[in-house]
Amino acid sequence: MEIQESKTSNNSFAYLDIKIGLEKSGRVIIELFDDIVPRTVKNFKSLCLGSEDPVLCKPLCYQGTQFHRVVPQFMVQGGDVTKNDGTGGRSIYGKQFDDENFELTVNVLFVNLLHSGKL
Numbered sequence: 001m002e003i004q005e006s007k008t009s010n011n012s013f014a015y016l017d018i019k020i021g022l023e024k025s026g027r028v029i030i031e032l033f034d035d036i037v038p039r040t041v042k043n044f045k046s047l048c049l050g051s052e053d054p055v056l057c058k059p060l061c062y063q064g065t066q067f068h069r070v071v072p073q074f075m076v077q078g079g080d081v082t083k084n085d086g087t088g089g090r091s092i093y094g095k096q097f098d099d100e101n102f103e104l105t106v107n108v109l110f111v112n113l114l115h116s117g118k119l
Helices: 038-049
Strands: 002-005 012-020 023-032 051-053 058-060 067-071 075-078
Touching (some): 002 038, 012 038, 023 038
Antiparallel strands (some): 002 012, 012 023, 051 058, 067 075
């Protein structure tokens, strides 16, 4: 995983290399909207690069996590950094953090961070 700042916009990009078993399957390139959702982007970047949970004193990192839900031709869900099965999850801010912005509408080409239902 790597993060790069854009040379043409305020946004940055995350590059996630996907493996199925031990075989490389491809790379997902994700544009991050740093100016619209800065706290969310900071959390995502930190989980991509790896950080430590100050409360649990455990590493939080997407590397090695699995896609726990796959709906063909629609979407995948993954990134459960605590239980790796979709029932856990944590941010660099703790178990939850407030929604930041609803300016962007959900689009099939967007990565969306799920929340536990509190708005």
